[in-house]
Amino acid sequence: MADRKTETLHPSSAGLHLAPAAEVLSRLLDAQLAAIATIRPILPALMTAADAAATALQSGGKMGYAGAGSSGLMALADCLELWGTFGIATDRTPMLFAGGSAALIKLTGAVEDDPALAVADLAAAQIGAGDVVICVSASGTTPYTMAVAQGAKAKGAQVIGLANAAGSALLDLADFPVLLDTGPELVAGSTRMAAASAQKIAMNMLSVLVGIRLGHVHDGYMVNLVADNAKLVGRAVGIVAAVSGQDGQTATAALHAASGAVKPAILIALGASHAEAQTRLQASGGHLSAALADGVAR
Structure with a gap:
């Protein structure tokens, strides 16, 4: 040695x-x-x-x-x-x-x-x-x-x-x-x-x-996190609100509609349906920026 x-x-x-x-x-x-x-x-x-x-x-x-x-x-x-x-x-x-x-x-x-x-x-x-x-x-x-x-x-x-x-x-x-x-x-x-x-x-x-x-980070946010405790649920709501520009109540509702998944919740908070959010994310390979650029509100 x-x-x-x-x-x-x-x-x-x-x-x-x-x-x-x-x-x-x-x-x-x-x-x-x-x-x-x-x-x-x-x-x-x-x-x-x-x-x-x-x-x-x-x-x-x-x-x-x-x-x-x-x-x-x-x-x-x-x-x-x-x-x-x-x-x-x-x-x-x-x-x-x-x-x-x-x-x-x-x-x-x-x-x-x-x-x-x-x-x-x-x-x-x-x-x-x-x-x-x-x-x-x-x-x-x-x-x-x-x-x-x-x-x-x-x-x-x-x-x-x-x-x-x-x-x-x-x-x-x-x-x-x-x-x-x-x-x-x-x-x-x-x-x-x-x-x-x-x-x-x-x-x-x-x-x-x-x-x-892999598309799991957007700006500095962990947009594919698994919120399995109170701290991370709070973090997820904050991420949805910050990226979508919506208020906490809207972010919480969107997160609930997306079963806790942050990426689709952001799109839902901006007006997409759950099905549309999933379709756009699938088309973008899971990259939120591409799904956002494609527009989410109808």
Whole structure:
């Protein structure tokens, strides 16, 4: 592991154990900010990866996530938000996490070294041709994650590889490699810090771009959200009112008429019938802007 940047000492780590608390925190923050800055140069790679993922979902395929340990947790955090934020069905966004749910209660290192678990998880997720899997590994060599990537490719799926080590096996294997060159950690090897922060932000950006490509974002509004609690119902009413320009009462009635679906509710609030709203959205591929441009009131 000596040749991995994530395992070497950070230049600012000297005397870390003796530094005042304020100095320790300042160094940690600087390291995090430096890690985040590594994302800007790889924006083109993220765009290409997002296009591939959006194409898979538009074609009826899956966008899966895979990882172990800290990297897996970052992938899981992004994966779990896709249903509530963008209304993407959970069976279309499977999460392959080394050790499964038991490892979420107590992270164990051994599971990330077991390729057999990856093979089983890949089969359970039914990944195949037309799908995309986002594989995340700080080192780019984690056996579980590599086995998922290799197995996915063998089944005809495409692999988006996120790693924090240049020239790593995962980046070499991936159809869409994304290098987050975050370098050494202030606590050597603790990739839950800078490396994980960059991973989380990169995946946030990728999945938001996917949501936009699918038509699930209009201006800054999540117009395909699933309102399954009081907060989100209130948010949905606010979105319908803001985009349609109607008052809250009209927005609430439209949302009720659309059974809680925000996109058709916006069109209904502007005078469309429920059937017309559905027809226009189907014709626009689910993109609200095109449905609005086509006119909704008769």
